[in-house]
Amino acid sequence: MTGTDSDDNATDRRLRLLVGLVVVAALVVALGVIAHAYVWPTPAPDVAMLFVTLAAVLVANHMRVYVRIKSSQDGTTWGEVPVLIALVLLPGPWVVLCAAVGMTLRMIATRKSPQKAIFAVAKEVLTASTAVAVFWALDVRPSLTDPPAALIPVIVAMTAMAIVDHAAYLPVMATASHSTVRRLATQDLDMKLAAYLVRLLATLLVVAVLAFGGSLLLLLIFPLVVFCMHLWQSRRIRTREERESWQRLAEATDELNAVDLTHVLHSAASRAALLFSAVETEIDLVTDSAERTVRGTSQRVTFDGSRAGATELPPAEITAELVTHDGRLHMGVLRLRFGGPVKLTEFEQYKLRTFTSALCTAIRNATAYAELQRLNEQNAYDAAHDPLTGLANRRELYERAGEHFQSHTDEGVVALLLIDLNHFKEVNDTLGHAAGDAVLREVARRLADAAAPGDLVARLGGDEFAVLLVDLPTPALATHRAKSMLSTLERSVAVEGMQITVEAAGGIALAAGSGGVNELMRRADIAMYQAKRAGQQTATYAHSQDTADVSRLALGSELHRAVAEREFVVDFQPIVDLGSGEVVSAEALARWHHPEHGSLTPMEFLQTIERSGRLQDFADAVLDQALAASDQWREAGFDLPVAVNVSPRSLLDPRFPETVLSRLGRHEVPADRLIFELAETLTLSQLDVVGRALTELSEAGVRLALDDFGTGVTPLSVLSHIPVHQLKIDREFIGAVQTSSEASAVIRSTVDLARSLHLSVIADGVESEPQRHALWSLGCVAGQGHLFARPMSAARLLATMQRGTAGRPGALAPSLHDGGAVVRMSRRRSGGSGRSALPHLPA
Template identity: 60%
Template sequence: MVKAIFNISKNMLVAAAAGTTLALIHWEWSSTGLDQMIVPVALAYAVAALVDEIVAMPVIALATRRKILRQFTANWDLRLVGYAVRFVVALLTLILLRADVRLLVAVPPLALSLHLAYSTRVRSRAERQAWQRLAHTTDALNVVDINAVLHTAVAQAANLFSADEVEVELQADQRTVRGNNETITYDGFGTQPSFINGSVIPMEMKGYDGSAVGMLRLRFHGPVKLSEREQYTLRTFASALCTAVRNASAYAELNRVAEEHAHAAAHDALTGLANRRHLLDRGAEQLGQRRSEGVIALLLIDLNHFKEVNDTLGHAAGDRVLIQVAERLRTAVQGDDLVARLGGDEFAVLFHGLPAPAVAAHRAESLLTALHEPIELDGMRISVEASGGIAVAPSTGGMTELLRRADVAMYQAKRAGRRISTYAPARDTADLGRLALGGDLPRAVADHEFTVNFQPIVDLGSGEVVAAEALARWRHPARGTIDPLRFLETVERSGLLPAFAEAVLDQSLIAAQSWREAGFDLPVAVNVSPRSLLDARFPGAVLARLRAHDLPPDRLVLELTETLTLSQLEVVDQVLGQLRDAGIRLALDDFGTGYSSLSMLSRIPVHELKIDRAFVTAMETSAEATAVIRSTVDLGRSLNLVVVAEGVESEPQRMALWELGCSAGQGHLFARPMPAARLLAALHQGAGGRPGTLAPALHDEGAVVRLSPGRRSGPRRVERLPHLPA
């Protein structure tokens, strides 16, 4: 109705405009000839056409939500042709009317034919343009990002259907996207009411299989009814949107799976840290930018005795320890530093952008300190000790070389008894020989290539030999004598440790028995691996060897090292208790270097403390080293323990140790490690004609010796060592 009234009013206005134009130019139908009629009629028709455009186009633009300029330019060529045809018909009508009124009967068929042709052409073009717009709209949905699909669908649907608001609601995650052809007004989950109260045209987004992924809604301020063609277009658009949503969702799922696989390929499954591959890739990338990114360094961390924890408590408990270690490292790192797990109990930290190489050591110390706190595991506190090696990126070479250098530094730290060691080229002795040693171990054990040398332990006051420490040697048929620091580590990591330990113990007990038969009843000290303490059968095996060689248990001293992480395990307490109860003596080696602590003395029933050679070497120049030795001696005296100093190289060191109250020592001052037969010959020969001694006495037996001022006050009677039976 409104449309009809508008059209009638418009046509009346157009006719009035044409008539007014003819009146203004004083044109009269009866007074003009044919030749004088064309121009006035053309002018009047042009004014009428202009008025028609000015009146109709804004109204149509408003109804279709188009911009006025866009409406004016749309189909201008067809409208121009239409105006020209109607002008010809009008002019022809006037000519026929002037010639003969009866000829007007030909005008309606002609006008109808022209109208039908024009209408068909207009509809054809409108259909073609509608399908082109639909094709363009659906093409715009061919993206793989779900956000882009939904946002594009809202804007394109608003343009295509001239909707005031378009809403897309997904069933899967209840996501709703709402907006118009210019902006997105809402994008979220759940429902939120629309502010447009008018017509709502819903359409399910169905696929070819009939299943729907959501709902498409067109909202209009006023009442709107879509034509059949528009309804079909809406169904087609909704179907295309359904396909686009499914494709985008499938792509998102594939992308998620690919990202998971990529993450899994670059990260450790247990701890979530970067793995070796990711570490090498990131390191190679940073090394390529080293000139502008500062100093790059790598810290390699190895947990001490983690295998024993795994073997004793089970792999599940070991995994929990690794997870907590990883979390502590992840929390303690700074900035872009990368934490990685290389496998087993090895971790790595890639330091990036350091201002100076020295900063790497400081950060490494902080990280290892973060691991120091005990870990709570099923009501049991497990102490975590680790060794770390630091290597600064070389000027040439890639990540493989940097990783090798950090590995070398880490094992240097282990051998030196330090928590952290920095790579030094002068100490880099790593080569392929280490791998070859592992392959030679079975043959070496079977062919008895391992021998034992003995270093005597001497009473510092009298010079008398009071014991001997067994030191394993490997006489390789091709490589000659191999440094113990190299092969002991290989043995420790192999499955041949029990056989190796038994061979060393047998040779040590044979030597002690031979000395005893010769009149020198000396205890023999043998180093024991921490792994052996996890074997409940170990005490029985040791006692069986003692019985086989007819030696009293108190002639054997077992030296314990690196047991900090094991000292809280019940099996260790049981093994050490059985050994002590059987009469075997226990010594705590490397006391004060970090592998031993005061807390261990309250748990491990030892008889002796051995001061590390590093303190003895430094005592002449370091007040701190002297203080550590004095404290250890006083502690030993308070606990009724023998204190033995390692690495005594000179008489001044011997004298200083004796003045501090240290009762015994070993080192090159007295003798280097030697075979059992040579030591027996040295005992027979003695020092200064005194069998059983290797150094002159610092005093006459029973004499009163005054200590130097500032060391100890008061006289002291020197007696025979009370805790090392001769």
């Protein structure tokens, strides 16, 4: 048996007990009236007057202003009026008999349940007997011929009847409606008192007319007067009830105006029970996201869960569909249970439609808000987590580390463990990226499981992970915890039926006193590479082994001055056609003319710039000088593309493509005259990140050259990730082209690959004529190196091209062609494919 069933059974038992007490009291009082009449005999009544009294009792009790309370209907009646008037004219026992018979006939006519009928008759007998007792106590003797002026007894008797009526009725009604006697007694008290005074006034008026010479025929006019007063009272009560009902409906709809779906459903269940005086309310919600049932009374919610987990209840008396106003979306059903037959008035039906419409709107709003909140949370989660492993990403790591730096807590030491997997590329190359992803997910899971509470495990990209170690009691514990975490990676990983051993190196850095998160990351990075070089599992950052020593820090502090005073200059090394010796493009090479250290190459200062936050200023300065040189050469008749080295960190800036295109427009240089050179030693994870920027630039016409080609481990993967136009063979292979068959094979395979992909090939580091001839024989058509020219300023390069060789402007070396055997093809810009304008391989 459920809690609801046991509550209903207890209520029924209390109701039967209270009804029984009223019946017993009525029997006792009735027997007392009979005994009194036996001791003091009363004259025989007028039969016609008895029938009139009986009819008056029947009609007066039927004239009721109904107010629904739960499944019952209650209201004020005119039942006391005929009883009191009859006591002035007829003996008391006969009046009690008429009241009992009249109420019995009404119960039979309205087909009330036996329990309700017995209670109503007993209550009528009890109140009528009370009035008789008052008249006897005040020695009022009835008379048809000379009615007494019983105004005072009528007032006393009617008051006594009201008290007894409420004493018998309120406990029963409070139990049936699960309310309190006090609440029912005070509910609409002013209206009850007004109705009492109206009935009392009508009774006194009739008694006064009869007592002071009025004819009994005036009683025929009395029903009409009572009926008019009843209509007035009914209209007044209903007007007030409707006004209060609208107020309650407005309060209910205001309470539904919430963004939490649970609050909406719970409020709706309780408010509906209160609005329509229902014993219980049930809401069956059916949406795309959930199926849910909520039940409640006016006091509390009794059930909230899935429909499958709800107990079956009897069918509801009133059911309303939860449908949007346009009828296109069905959200569920609202059920109202009253415990008995109920018919809603037209006003109540309209009120129900209004409530269900407001509930539908509230459900839609709450559902939409919940979905929006879910999307916001998902977006926030995605922005802070790595999509492959579910770990925190670089951004979340920096934010969490920054919070620890800003809080300045003394709870413990903060350290950073930077982890890099050894030889992970071999997994991707051998088994494919799906297997590599599986290994990364397993590594992430093991690191997360091994992390201490409060530590943050993050994936920075590719095969690089980081762990923010917090609340360390001593610095030495950082090494212990790092080794413990890395030891979890020693167990082999099962991938596609193979057991793979994962090796990793970790660098540990304790939080520095200054420099913040960036400095902490830099130190951990240095320590990690120290571990790799030493073949150790972990290494802790030591200042004495930091290659970024005081001199590098000094360079970093001078960057602002260097940019402002234009200490960064750009030299240009020409790229020539190996066959004709003519210049076909030029590569921009930056130099730092330091006032103390002299000319510094990018190898000496680029890493400092990248870590200083001044990379964008440096890149802008180099690009401006390169585009200005290209514009200068074009005006002099040499329309040469210019190649500029670009750092992957620059491509991480989402504003980089827009900045480049803006500078091209400012210098009026066509986009296909600009070539960006990118190191082929980039990892695939870096290529995934910068690919979007490169694609945007390529679509605008800017070309891309892959520098140091052949030194990476996955050249084909690189070519599939970015829109490449040129390949620059690393100088390592060019220097050995005459002595190493392996170097020649690499160059020939690169040329064949480029021919199949419609790419240009440039040889970097051509130092001698034999190298030039060997490269030309292998199919390489362009090159750069000291054989042709060293890096020089833009003006000097222009003068060199104007001077030329052997009377050929633009040529820096003699032609390899026999003048009568070869027809020279004119240089052309890239066509629709956006490929290089360098000469193609000879047929």
